[in-house]
Amino acid sequence: LMTTGLDKLKDLVKHLPTSAGVYKMISSDNEILYIGKARNLKNRVTNYTQVNGLSHRIRRMVFLIESVEIVETPNDTEALILEANLIKQHKPRFNVKLKDDSSYPYIAVPVDDSTIPRIYRGDAKKAKDKLFGPFPNTKAANKTLELIIKTFQLRTCSNSEYNNRKKPCLRYDLKLCSAPCVRMISLLDYKQSLKQAHQFMQGQGLKLIKELEKTMMQFAIDEKYEQAAIYRDRIKDLNSIMQNTSSAFAADLVDADIWGLHLEGGKACLQLFMYRNGIHMGNQKIFPSDIDEQSAEELMHYALLLHYQNKVSPKHIYCSVLPTDLEMLEEIFTSSKGQNVKISSPQRGDKVKIVSQAKLNAENELKRKASKTASIKKQLEILGDILDYQYPIERIEMFDVSNTQGRNPVASMVVATPDGMQPQQYRKFAIKVKDTPDDYLMMREALMRRYSRILKEKTAMPSIVMVDGGKGHLRVLTEVFDELGISKVKTRLCAIAKGEFRDKGLEKIYLSGDVDPLPIEFNSPLIFLLQNIRDESHRTAIGYHRQLRSKSMTKSVLDEIEGIGPSKKKALLSHFGGISLIKDASIDDISKVDGISKKLAESIYYALR
Template sequence: MSQFDAKQFLAHCARKPGVYRMLDADGQVLYVGKARDLRARLGSYFQSNVTGAKTRALVARIAAVETTVTGSEAEALLLEQSLIKSLRPPYNILLRDDKSYPYIKITTADRYPRITFHRGKRRPGARYFGPYPSAGSVRETLALVEKVFRVRNCRDSFFRNRTRPCLQYQIRRCTAPCVELVSEEDYAAQVQMAMDFLSGRSRQVSDRLTREMEQASLGLEFERAAELRDQLAAIQAVQQKQHVESDRGGDVDAVAVQARHGLAVVEVLMVRQGRILGHRSFRPETRGEEDSDEILEAFLSQYYLGERDDQSIPKEIVLPGELPGQAALQEALQSHLGRRIRLASRVRGERQAWLNMARANAEQSLLADLAARQHLEQRFHGLETLLEADAPLRRIECFDISHTGGERAVASCVVFDQHGARKTDYRRFNVTPDIGGDDYQALEEAVRRRYQRVVKEEGKLPDLLLIDGGKGQMQRAFDVVQALQLDNQMLVMGIGKGPSRRPGLEVLYLPDGRELVPGPASAALHLLQQVRDEAHRFAITGHRARRGKARRSGLEDIPGVGPKRRKALLNHFGGLKQLRNASREELARVEGINAQTADTLYNWFHE
């Protein structure tokens, strides 16, 4: 295995929560860790001033790093623990039993059950709820359960020797079963409600708290309303659904595919008995012409019908969408295995979360592949051949414009060379055309400002100036380049979507009148598509940031979220901070918020 290129890896590592695995030259896992921000955490290992002999020894042995993106840091924590238990990496601290997992315990064998914090082995005579992400989450949940259901938390020795109610009864945290101020039946009902709540059936409790909060607010009891708001926020924080551990169990493979610019990655996320064991990336060879359904169908038939241990194939395979040949494939699998197997494409809840995780990791793997130097060198060479360039092409700069109805337009300029995207050279321009939505004038302004400054500061000029647009946009950019007397130092080209607007059939426009259609298998076109898409992404994020400065609140400009939904969201989560930190699954559990709107909200807050 070649020496690990930390700089190249970090340049394309996700800035999302997840788990990372550090491998040595033999492919053995050295260390498993979790992070809120994968790039930031992994970057700390490869700094020149790293302290600690153990860390330095670990870094010296790293030959590869694999990452798994998760929906939240809590999910990353539980997945990290699962992987440490199964892989037992030499550089991790290894714990016995379940001491890394805190639980809530209810002593159901008692006449008056007790609720308490628990670590360690689970024994008969009690029900356990968890695992929870942290001890703080358990204690916060315990406090809520005591407030809402008033279940005792005292030790048995204290409970048996009471002759009068304690302080917990006075502050309405207990119903005083020790002195029989509550009947055994009523107390059992309280305990059952508490167990239902801890099992995830908390909608009824949340609705009741919401009603009380609204009533307190209408009654001008603002301190009480604030207390209830905080309780709602705490419920959401500690009761978030964990998709790396599932009480329902089940053996599932979640399979996702990402294909772009002639490359494809298929990701298989393996879940056994409700627990994520890990994921694996496959890179089928393609011609660049196949769509995602074709790639996925070919992969499924070869992977599951090949020479494999039949017992390792799960009963259910979750797919991102229904495939044209799905029925035939399912029949073939059942015949091959001699048992029932389900190909599911319409899933919700945990299975949708697993599929989202597989999709996110496939996207991350594809981005890393697209940035690989070998691919880029081949594509730059293909572009030189296509354009019949007199000199080597080593640097490409691409411009794109983004706006909403002509307002707050932003122009992006991204830079690529044979090592990939040079993000330190990226630039954005807040452009102000005379008429809102005039992309031609906005483009002229951005190109002029960019290269006037480059010339003034004696900066580096591109070998190719790429414009995301057709013949008109290309000509306006070329006019600016001519006016600056730079037309003999760079090529100018536009990339349009073509008559059918299908990827792979783009038309390239050149100032000499040539119109080239390289075709979907062209390595040169794959490079240009990658650069153009990055310019488009960079322009959109810049425009959103500019538009965000003019917002009056964090919710008012989100598409599809009106006053009623805003109220439901804030009531459910208790505040904007908790709402911003919610996962897609938590958002979808709010009344009136479907899966599509939940995706819109999550992307709005995180992109």
């Protein structure tokens, strides 16, 4: 079978064109194994037939190939773009994986009072408000958003509250909002506050402070001391922010990303520093996997290509090592941004220092990850010995359930490997059985859905499946595997039960088929590793349950009234500002809302009583 795969590839390359394009390696199960690009498709794919020059992993892929699909492109640049899109879409198992599918948050600051400053995720090109960012994580974005709202006293209330408010709220008394809702500030002055927020976010903080100082002095001269005090406090806040976020090297980094790469022993880490308007927005670490014998230049190429695929790149990208196909990358990013984007590796000056710092951070992160992985591997080896498991433990899947008296039942599955927890592989299940506080029934559904799908898709089974609970939950797990006909030789089934008095460190681990718990030492590193996996599944299940519960609680009583659809519900809430205000309204008042007849107004009036 292995020889056949190689022979098929040798036969296929004879018919390939010499033009630029993208190729897809496909297995006999129709799985896309690998996606690549080439200036010359025939030459590039022919390289895979020289197996002695390939890494062990890629050699294994070659022997799995059943067919090769190609897409010819007019030039190298289009091949590069298509390759990135297809890799993102299909996530082939033999391609380098960056684990960087996150949608970076922006801060959206409006130009008038029609909406509020907020966190924005999505296509930056389609946003109506002015966007600032991206930020490396939501925490950094929220922190900056809070500073902007507080400093410029911007509103945070919903549109229905804003349109129906009769007097200022508590935020006005605390000097956190200028209360444009009741015109404590004119709309013209509020727009000026928003404009100042834009200036600050664009890196014009020093210029803004000077302008505010002039305005403050003019208010003082005109004996408008209350307005002067507002500007005084704003200047004080801005000076504080500027001092706390200034950087010795950041003055020249108005719109730039810094990339540091460390590659060692077949492992790699990329460290990204994000600078916007001279301010260090934060950093992010990325650990590529399945890198084989990729060079540092090739890794940097894929990092930049995949990272900026759905994001607008900054004007300057500084790298510790220049990527392959540099000019093509610059062309792609320039086209997306609408202005020139330059990729470079600084050789002198302050930028060298900050790129070196990013590279050093990447090196230290890789060492920390290696140390943590070594510790986890050691504990998994101990667990394997206790379970008499004859194979390396590569993957643990842990299940938990959550509900409130049977309502909004959910289940979670978290994944742990020798590299730690793998959040991108977690799964959440909205339980479909009747609302009942039956943990066994909920656990059965989640397990049946998960492992029926694995059998259908013919993907690899985990080394260990664990459930949070005692022997009853383990019995459910065992029954599911028996019903599906799944072997329990290569997959061990366990349950983790809370210890006496629910103390952490005293958990008991039960193995399918055994009466007594496993002999794991109390308060040992292994028991704490398993406890952490259990706690993560618990946290994920509770979080998902609260999300569904919150969603169900936001259902309005209006939803239960016949004749009230989404548009009429919106009209009522927009007109009155809330359910409590509708309850206080008369039938005549309700009937004044567009689309609400007298008869329907009566139904609403009595339904709310």
